[in-house]
Amino acid sequence: MKKSILLFTFIFLTVSSLAVFAQSGAQQGGSPDTVISTQQGANSQKCIDVTRKVDLVTERYNENQEKYMNAFENVFKNVEALALKFKADGYDTAQLEQHLEEYNNMVQNASRYYNEFKVGMDNSKKGVCGNSDADAGQEFNTARTQLMECKNEMLQLRTFAQETLKQDLLDLKSQVVE
Amino acid sequence: MEDKKLSGSTTPVESVSTPLESTTADKPKSKKNLIIIASVGVLIIAIVLAIIFIGIRNKDSSLSSIENSITTIDNLFNSTEDIDKDLSDLSEDFLDAEPVSTEEIDTSIQELEKELENLGNLDGDFGLEATDVGLE
Numbered sequence: 001m002k003k004s005i006l007l008f009t010f011i012f013l014t015v016s017s018l019a020v021f022a023q024s025g026a027q028q029g030g031s032p033d034t035v036i037s038t039q040q041g042a043n044s045q046k047c048i049d050v051t052r053k054v055d056l057v058t059e060r061y062n063e064n065q066e067k068y069m070n071a072f073e074n075v076f077k078n079v080e081a082l083a084l085k086f087k088a089d090g091y092d093t094a095q096l097e098q099h100l101e102e103y104n105n106m107v108q109n110a111s112r113y114y115n116e117f118k119v120g121m122d123n124s125k126k127g128v129c130g131n132s133d134a135d136a137g138q139e140f141n142t143a144r145t146q147l148m149e150c151k152n153e154m155l156q157l158r159t160f161a162q163e164t165l166k167q168d169l170l171d172l173k174s175q176v177v178e
Numbered sequence: 179m180e181d182k183k184l185s186g187s188t189t190p191v192e193s194v195s196t197p198l199e200s201t202t203a204d205k206p207k208s209k210k211n212l213i214i215i216a217s218v219g220v221l222i223i224a225i226v227l228a229i230i231f232i233g234i235r236n237k238d239s240s241l242s243s244i245e246n247s248i249t250t251i252d253n254l255f256n257s258t259e260d261i262d263k264d265l266s267d268l269s270e271d272f273l274d275a276e277p278v279s280t281e282e283i284d285t286s287i288q289e290l291e292k293e294l295e296n297l298g299n300l301d302g303d304f305g306l307e308a309t310d311v312g313l314e
Binding site: 050053064065085086137140155158177 | 265272275
């Protein structure tokens with residue numbers, strides 16, 4: 001009888017301690033289901049945050065890029081029309097035309113770089129939100145590189161217009177005055 | 179005989195009168211020619227002057243259009259001086275950084291609105307009438 005009571009007590013203590021251990025382990029580490037759901041929640045919050053930030057920043061860059069591209073394209077149209085008019089009048093516009101072509105290529109490059117920046121930002125957003133297999137960090141770095149390329153191209157365009165195209169126009173002016 | 183003489187004498191007179199008539203008839207002709215030549219000359223000069231004038235105007239117009247294009251380029255140079263700032267690089271930890279919160283801004287705006295409401299009575303609070311100090 002005593003033996004059976006002892007055995008029963010031993011089994012009870014063993015089962016109870018196992019149950020308590022299991023519960024405390026669950027509280028510390030969390031069950032796999034809880035871990036996944038917490039992680040999903042954090043990811044979706046990060047997705048919301050990143051989406052908001054990327055949209056905000058992209059919108060701001062879009063406005064600036066559009067403003068500058070319009071300015072560069074207006075100069076191209078203006079000088080191109082002038083070159084055609086003077087060419088028709090018999091002046092030598094070969095140099096100006098060649099430089100205009102270079103200028104136009106640079107404008108196209110700046111536009112392409114900016115589009116690639118937008119694609120990169122969009123992909124990094126998708127990567128964070130789990131809508132794509134793309135590595136968000138890598139896509140973001142690509143986007144940053146493209147943005148810098150775009151900016152550098154625009155700075156070069158600015159210098160090119162001020163130094164090269166302007167000099168061509170001054171040369172054309174000398175031709176007219178002669 | 180006399181008639182003969184007379185008639186004879188008239189004949190040379192007639193013969194003399196013929197070159198005289200021709201010179202008087204030539205005079206208006208040459209005058210006409212002179213007028214025509216002068217008119218043509220004036221016309222040519224007018225045309226030449228018109229061509230020169232149009233040429234000068236075209237030259238001015240051409241120079242003006244070149245000047246306009248140069249001004250456009252100068253304006254572009256000035257209007258694009260902020261490219262570096264407006265297309266500045268994003269921070270490396272952009273994706274991990276704290277999200278942009280508008281809550282703080284909203285709170286500040288609400289506080290500012292409250293302050294402005296309080297300042298609405300400014301005119302009344304600082305109005306001073308003669309009766310206020312017992313002068314009337």
